[in-house]
Amino acid sequence: MSVTHDEVRRIARLAELDVSDEVLPLLGEQMSRILEYVAQINAVPASEGVKPFVPGPDAVRFRADEVKPWPLAFGPAEFAPAFRDGFFLVPKLGQFEDADT
Amino acid sequence: MSDPSEALASAKAAADRIVNVKRLNACLTPIKELRKSLAAQASTAHPSGVLYGMPVAVKDNICTLEFTTSCGSKILEGYRSPYDATAAAKLKAAGALIAGKTNCDEFGMGSSTEHSAYGRTLHPFDKTRVPGGSSGGSAALVAAGAVPAALGSETGGSVRQPASLCGVVGIKPTYGRVSRYGLVAFGSSLDQIGVLGRSVHDAARVLSVISGRDPKDSTCEDRDSLRLPNVPESLQGFVIGVPKEYFPQDLDAAVRRACDRAIRLLRELGAAVREVSLPHTAYAVATYYIIAPAEASSNLARYDGARYGPRFNGSEDVRALYRTTRGDGFGPEVRRRVLVGTYVLSSGYYDAYYRKAQQMRALIAQDFRNVFDRGVDLLFTPTTPTPAFKAGEKLNDPVAMYLSDIFTVTANIAGLPAISVPIGRIKGLPIGGQLIGQAFLEDEMLEAAYALERAVPAAEEA
Known part of the structure; x- marks a missing residue:
């Protein structure tokens, strides 16, 4: 299992993560080693009949569907990088240059 | 304790102790802020609470109104939560004092507390070694005697592994026992808040307080708080399984000796001990x-x-x-x-990866059910394959680092409760033994842990 530099770049784009060219060789090597290690589970024969296991309650419990003030000690203006008039401010949308991903 | 002056004295003493172990880099809260907050908390704490005046440090990925919650990450540097995690709110309602935020691997991802944006935490007994992780700051503070208990969180062993390496008790409750409202999410089908304590009793008291239903977390079971068991006279009637897959040929010889001694003591306490098999452990x-x-x-x-x-x-x-x-x-x-x-x-x-891993998860969980269905009450294993390793030793080899979780990840995968109890020293470094229980039977697990803790000479070489 070997992850190429192009694959790391493609995955980084999917993950919305800047990855510099300098770290690509090490990152590619480490991802390859991790993926090679975890791929050992494929040595176990296919187990299609196994019911998926998810811990926790058997069914989701819903709260009453009612509008209540959210009990926060302070609002988003205190912790957001930029916030005005009830909106989080971000730069313009720009181009989505990699529609292929 | 029910006198406000005693709570204030407890707050001041905790702050002093945390200052004394500042070199460990276990607490991320600036000391001036910590002193001021502890004094304010002590003056308003509920005197009737069962933890009145008890300082409890909290891992930096659990939201608190006091102090920042940065998850050991630069991406949340200076972040202040506008609400308390339910676990923190319950601690405060019980009269406990939030004694600062503890260092951790970034977002809980790591086994050494070297992956923190705020520098590594030192092992309390050997500064060249790691305290484990990701709740390494919590473990180091408890082991150094700065606080009697601390909250941590687990996704694959992040409470029990550092507890083992630092010589303290670490409890991972059943998935759904403790609300995760306000725990910053890492792996949502695995994450649980856990407790580190200087003794089983200290950790269990805190777990009892933070456990129980919470309408703010739909994955938290609709159950009452955990009731603490009594310390048993013996373990007569307990059947304890020892899974052979956790004792491979190449297991560290001293870890094996420590476990063998603990198993002998469990037998002497009256438990029936039998070898069992969890065949899919190798893939965990x-x-x-x-x-x-x-x-x-x-x-x-x-x-x-x-x-x-x-x-x-x-x-x-x-x-x-x-x-x-x-x-x-x-x-x-x-x-x-x-x-x-x-x-x-x-x-x-x-x-090839995710779907297959979900199938493997089901098989690993089924292994546990098979053993428990055959009359086994609890399992005993080593918590970690080695004592604390050197800082930097595994930093450039992620897979080697991941393998330090080899005995702890299974309980998270299967959603089961587990506890690490100190069972001895190896060249002066602590090592823990693990008891894995059945879902929501933490009381049985704690009974056995109480008995083991009292019997085992944890400060002696294995």
């Missing part, structure tokens, strides 16, 4: 390191510089804002896991 770490990064890649998508934390490198459009903030804000281990998680969920790889 691989399964975990597919599921956890996959869930992390989704959970950490929210950190994009738009809503919380600082922004990095002024960005001309929103896409660049996301990428530069995440690229600069996340440390190397988080970046690696987000990329691996995105990879295993991406088109063409999903079936």
